[in-house]
Amino acid sequence: MNERNNEHYFTRQPTSKIVEKEFNVNLNGEKLKFISVSGVFSFGRADKASMVLVKNIQALYGDVLDLGCGYGLVGISLKVRFPDIRLYMSDINQRAIQYAKMNAKNNNVVAEEVKAGDGFEVWKGKNFDFVVFNPPIAAGKKVWTKMIEDSKFHLNKNGSLVCVGFHNKAGKTIEREMKSVFGNVSTLVKNGGIRLYSSRREE
Helix, strand or coil, X not given: CCCCCHHHCCCXXXXXXXXXXXXXXXXXXXXXXXXXXXXXXXXXXXXXXXXXXXXXXXXXXXXXXXXXXXXXXXXXXXXXXXXXXXXXXXXXXXXXXXXXXHHHHHCCCCCCEEEECCCCCCCCCCCEEEEEECCCHHHCHHHHHHHHHHHHHHEEEEEEEEXXXXXXXXXXXXXXXXXXXXXXXXXXXXXXXXXXXXXXXXX
């Protein structure tokens, strides 16, 4: 969320020169290796907020969508933690999708589908039990609030949207938007300034 230029990662076709950086993530005693790439969010490191989501979310099951997956850090890590889930990943950034597929393969993770597309445009007619989401704050409020709004119509009954954010930055707005859309929101985790929020589709 710290990138200064939206084109860095929230664009369909990044124009920046391709530069790769590898890093490892230790997760429940397993070492995962990721190849990050320029023009995709969180270059060269595991984003702190994403890792709060990965390490603290509980009891995932069924069909899980990593929305705005980048190079696959969240979705791949969750599949390692919860191997019985059916993992789906999507991102507007086609370079991100290329690397998400590569990182899944390198970590022996099988995803049901990995698609390039803006928000839910590639998931018409598909619902999920969970949508997990680190909102692209730098893309602007209009962009990520629409993704929160649209998520309600792509969740099964009693399905949940789980979002992460820095509470004193955009996090408060994320929380309010989730409450407005779903009629409920809870804070699953407080970790420093980072919060993990959850809303359930109840009707």
